[in-house]
Structures are given as structure tokens and as C-alpha cells.
Amino acid sequence: MSTVQNHLAGTSMLFRALDAAKNWRALGLLIATSISAILVMSVFGFIASRFGYGSMAMITSGIGGLLALIVFFTGFSAVGIVLMDQAKDNPARSLSNALFAGLATLPRFLGLMLIEFGLLIALVIVASIVLFICKIPALGPFLYTFVYPIMVVIFGVLYFAVVFVVNPLAAPALWDGNNVMQAIAKLWQLGKNYLIPVVLNQLVLGLIVFVVAGILFGMMAVGSMATMGLSTQILGYGASGSAVEMIANIGAMFGGGGGGSGYGLALMFGSGILFAIVGAIPLLVLISGNCLIYLQYARNLDTSAIEEKMRGAVGDLKDKANAAREQLKQAQVPPPPAPTMAPTEPALACPNCHAAITADDVFCGSCGHKLK
Numbered sequence: 550m551s552t553v554q555n556h557l558a559g560t561s562m563l564f565r566a567l568d569a570a571k572n573w574r575a576l577g578l579l580i581a582t583s584i585s586a587i588l589v590m591s592v593f594g595f596i597a598s599r600f601g602y603g604s605m606a607m608i609t610s611g612i613g614g615l616l617a618l619i620v621f622f623t624g625f626s627a628v629g630i631v632l633m634d635q636a637k638d639n640p641a642r643s644l645s646n647a648l649f650a651g652l653a654t655l656p657r658f659l660g661l662m663l664i665e666f667g668l669l670i671a672l673v674i675v676a677s678i679v680l681f682i683c684k685i686p687a688l689g690p691f692l693y694t695f696v697y698p699i700m701v702v703i704f705g706v707l708y709f710a711v712v713f714v715v716n717p718l719a720a721p722a723l724w725d726g727n728n729v730m731q732a733i734a735k736l737w738q739l740g741k742n743y744l745i746p747v748v749l750n751q752l753v754l755g756l757i758v759f760v761v762a763g764i765l766f767g768m769m770a771v772g773s774m775a776t777m778g779l780s781t782q783i784l785g786y787g788a789s790g791s792a793v794e795m796i797a798n799i800g801a802m803f804g805g806g807g808g809g810s811g812y813g814l815a816l817m818f819g820s821g822i823l824f825a826i827v828g829a830i831p832l833l834v835l836i837s838g839n840c841l842i843y844l845q846y847a848r849n850l851d852t853s854a855i856e857e858k859m860r861g862a863v864g865d866l867k868d869k870a871n872a873a874r875e876q877l878k879q880a881q882v883p884p885p886p887a888p889t890m891a892p893t894e895p896a897l898a899c900p901n902c903h904a905a906i907t908a909d910d911v912f913c914g915s916c917g918h919k920l921k
């Protein structure tokens with residue numbers, strides 16, 4: 550099979566992502582963790598409101614927001630692991646196992662995000678330095694003639710690599726069991742060898758998700774109109790065929806007198822549940838599609854050489870950091886004190902001829918003067 554046929558086959562397998570819409574375990578897990586995150590945020594928000602507007606309120610809100618993010622991304626990662634198992638045709642694991650695995654991937658997610666952010670900052674700094682060099686009189690315009698097209702290519706390729714390869718496929722790389730170094734090596738190989746095929750598959754996946762979302766929300770819109778039309782007549786808010794009167798009757802169900810407020814509350818909760826389910830299904834299709842794209846192009850990658858280079862580079866950085874730390878310690882150690890000379894006894898001299906004598910002499914050895 551030719552390379553083009555392989556890519557076409559890879560694109561057609563994206564329709565397997567539609568099976569995620571039938572994965573009720575993943576759907577329930579996504580909705581449950583999302584609701585849990587909202588509840589955590591609400592509880593801490595209520596506690597923070599009891600502190601007024603002081604520093605304790607800000608600290609409490611910050612803790613609640615952090616815990617809510619941890620809960621949500623743990624659930625999101627667990628959903629991704631469940632869908633990765635489905636994409637690999639592996640036996641379904643328990644939800645508790647998926648949640649623990651999702652929690653374990655959070656540090657790797659954070660590490661990968663920090664590395665990506667650091668590399669982008671380093672690239673911007675290098676590009677800025679090069680552009681400052683191009684400000685040199687006379688030589689600057691000549692250099693900019695070559696710098697401009699090179700930068701255009703680098704930033705353009707980098708944008709597509711980050712948007713269509715790194716960001717959407719980083720999570721599947723971690724869900725596949727890779728550590729941070731292995732994930733970086735595979736993402737580098739994917740961007741280097743399969744950038745255009747992956748971009749095309751991402752566009753096809755985006756179209757599939759858009760169509761699925763359009764169908765689901767269209768069905769919900771039609772169903773809502775039909776249900777509301779019957780509800781306004783049967784539940785006591787009779788309506789003529791006028792669309793304006795129907796909208797007025799719907800408003801009456803939310804805030805009107807009598808029993809309308811109860812129906813309005815039920816309508817809000819029912820609509821919230823409906824929107825949560827309908828909004829979660831396209832997200833599941835998107836996650837599953839990214840898992841399939843990753844597996845399609847990463848399963849045959851050999852990243853051992855890149856991983857070895859990365860380990861060597863990390864080892865060199867550690868050695869340099871240790872050497873710098875030792876030099877800093879040596880610079881901070883005070884110099885040893887100068888040795889002190891033991892005090893010496895003053896020299897003795899003959900009182901008659903001033904010749905040198907010792908303490909044991911009885912007569913001067915020079916003039917014979919009696920010393921004792």
C-alpha cells in the first residue's frame with residue numbers, strides 16, 4: 550500500500566472516534582468529575598464569602614480553584630485513558646483504576662507544559678536577539694534579508710506543530726504510558742516526519758466533531774421547541790400559535806406567579822443536564838479522535854536515538870549545574886586564617902662586649918666577662 554493510501558486509511562479510521570459517543574462509562578465519568586469540580590469551587594466560594602474581602606477570602610478561593618482544577622483534570626485524564634484503551638482495543642479497566650492513573654499523569658502534564666512554555670520563551674528570546682543584531686547600521690538590512698524568510702518559516706511551522714501536533718497529541722502520548730522524555734521524543738518525531746498528514750487528520754477530525762455537535766444541538770433545539778410548545782399549553786400557560794406569545798409563556802414559567810416558578814426551576818435543571826450530556830459527546834469524540842491519530846502515526850516510531858541525546862543533554866546540564874554549585878560553595882568558604890608564629894625569646898648579649906650569649910653561659914665566650 551502506498552504512502553498516500555496509508556494516510557487515506559488513517560483518515561478513514563477517524564470515524565471510529567464516533568464510538569466514543571456510545572462509551573457511557575467515559576461519558577458518566579466526564580460529567581461526574583465536571584460536576585464535582587463545580588461543587589468544590591462552589592463550597593470554597595461559599596466559605597470564602599464568609600471571610601468578606603480579606604486575604605483569607607483570597608487564599609480560600611485560590612485553594613478552591615486549585616482543588617477544582619485538580620479534580621477536573623484528573624477526571625479529564627481518566628476519561629482519556631478509558632478512551633485510549635478503547636482505541637487500542639484493550640480490555641476496559643475499572644473507573645477507580647482510571648482515576649488513579651489520571652491523577653498520576655497530572656505531574657507529567659505539568660512538566661510537559663512547563664517545558665513547552667520554556668522552549669517557546671527561549672525561541673522568542675533568541676529571535677529578539679537576532680532582530681537586535683539586525684539593527685546594526687549598514688549590515689542590519691543585509692542580515693534582515695535572510696533573517697526575515699527564515700523566521701517566517703520557523704514561526705509558521707512551529708505554530709502548526711504546536712497547534713495540531715503538540716497540544717492535541719501530548720495528552721494521548723502520556724495516556725499511552727510514556728514518561729515526559731518519551732512523550733517529547735515522540736512528539737518531535739511526529740512533527741518532524743508527519744506534520745502535514747497529522748494536520749490533515751486534525752482538520753478532518755474537527756469537521757467530524759463540528760458535524761456531530763451540529764446534529765446533536767439541532768436535535769435538542771427542535772425537541773426543545775416541541776416540548777415547550779406542549780408544556781405551555783398543558784401546564785397551564787395556554788398559547789396561541791404566535792411565537793411572541795410562546796416566548797412570553799416560557800418566561801412566565803420561569804418567574805410567573807402560582808406554580809410557574811417550580812416549573813421554571815425544573816426547566817433550568819433539566820436543561821443543564823441536557824446541555825451537559827450533549828456538550829460532552831463532541832468532546833469525547835474529539836478526545837478519541839486524537840488518541841486514534843496518535844496511535845496511527847506513533848506506533849512505529851523509533852525514538853531511542855532522540856531519547857539518548859536528550860538523556861545526554863540532561864546529564865550535561867546536571868554536570869554543569871553541579872560544577873557551578875561547587876564553585877559557588879568554594880567562593881563562599883572563607884580563606885583559612887594565616888598561621889601565627891610562636892613568640893620567640895629576646896636574644897641575650899654580653900653586658901661588657903655585647904657579644905651573643907646563651908642563658909646557660911657563666912662567662913662570656915668573647916671577652917671572658919663573668920655573667921653569673
